[in-house]
Amino acid sequence: MSKAKTKSQFKDFLLTQGLKSTRQRELILDEFLHAGSHLSTEDLYLRLRRGNSRIGYATVHRTLKLFAECGIAEQRHFGDGQTRYEASDCDEHHDHLICVVCGKIVEFEDPRIEELQVEVAGAHGFSIERHRLELYGCCPGCSI
Amino acid sequence: MSKAKTKSQFKDFLLTQGLKSTRQRELILDEFLHAGSHLSTEDLYLRLRRGNSRIGYATVHRTLKLFAECGIAEQRHFGDGQTRYEASDCDEHHDHLICVVCGKIVEFEDPRIEELQVEVAGAHGFSIERHRLELYGCCPGCSI
DNA sequence: GTTTAAATTGAAATTCATTTTCAACTAGGT
DNA sequence: ACCTAGTTGAAAATGAATTTCAATTTAAAC
Structure with a gap:
């Protein structure tokens, strides 16, 4: 999704x-869209400060929650005790490969896995709403 | 794995x-093995208190971390901000179905999904150490 | 343009789980 | 029994998330 479209989506939501x-x-939205993915509140707050915007931490926090609420961002938890946010691509879902050595995060998607998930859930009578799949291991750079 | 075996595994680890x-x-180990799975530190602490053991919260916390370290328990995070622990079945791995309505947690495993995970990770040059798969949706009881 | 009501901001305070501190205590070897 | 190193638990500290509240800003009404 284009940045312009995301911005108008947010404006609509506010309205x-x-x-x-x-x-x-x-x-905050500009910086969020401009910065890379998987940002913590702290990350984004510092980036904004480094610019010269005097924006408070609480405002960044609240705004990121708004992004999640209106669907332009998604919350992620990778077990380091920080909530991270990533811009959502709407129709496209992806999962994560996380290097336990250097912390590098790679995104991937596999329709075959998604399909099996639906099947397994169905076998237990569940209807899936969303899921989370994270593979932790060693990336090529760190396994040399 | 039998409770007796788990206990001796822990003793060996300590030694x-x-x-x-x-x-x-x-x-703490007795209560942990006796109680159901997916316990938070708080849960276990309260259970022990309800018995008549005057055990401190810090001790419960430290001991659960020891369990995880020696492999008789595993940490879980289901996004409610609490770390939960579950007894590990050693060779057997399982994932979770979580009902977003009532919070019910069902365990499952599917070797086909595991296999695909290894394949996908390999395609990115990663070697997998562990993974996490959680399916969030509506359980049979709540979707009536 | 001015007024007004309601939402927003941001610094500071609060919450809540987790983790650390430290003095008193215990396990287990000598 | 003695000694040493590990353990305990109450309290304090930490760290991220969240709330509070007075001052400020927005945008709709006049």
Whole structure:
């Protein structure tokens, strides 16, 4: 999804929820879309500070939660005790490979795995809403 | 794995690490094996208190970490901000189906999915050490 | 443009789980 | 029994997430 489209999606969300569009929210969304994925609140807060925006930590935190609420970002937990956010590609889902040595994160997707998940869930009478699959191991660079 | 075997595995671990076997550690292991799976530190602490063991929270916490270290328990994170522990069945791995309505947790395993995971990881040059797969959805009881 | 009501901001305080500290205590070898 | 190193548990510290609240800003109404 284009950045422009994501921005208008966020504006729409604010409107329909009776929320206001502010300078801070625009700055945070710009930086979020511009920065790489898997950012923690801390990460984004520091990036914004390094620019010269005097934005408070609480505002960054609240805004990231808004992003998640309106569907333009997704929360991730990789077990280091920090919540990370990544821009969602809407229709495209992906899972993660995480290097336990250097922390590198690689995204992947495999329709065959997704299919088996639906099957397994069905066998237990569950209907799947979402899932999380993370493979932890050693990346090529670290296994030399 | 039998409870007796798990207990001796823990004793061996303590010995080889130069750690001591104490009344508290035995009580905590007993309660851990006796109680259901997916316990948080808080859960286990309260169960022990309800018995009449005056065991400190810090001790429960440290002991659960020991269990994880020596392989008789595994840490789980289901996104509610609490670390949970479950007894590990050693050779047998399983994943989780979690009902988003009632919170019910069902365990499952599917060798075909595991196989595909290894394949996908290999395609990215990764060697897998462990993984996490959680399917969130609606259980049969809640989807009526 | 001014007023007004409601939402937002940000620094500081709070919450909550986890982890550490440290003085008193215990296990287990000598 | 003695000694040493590990253990315990209450309390304090940590760290991320969240809330509070007075000052400020937004945007709709006048």
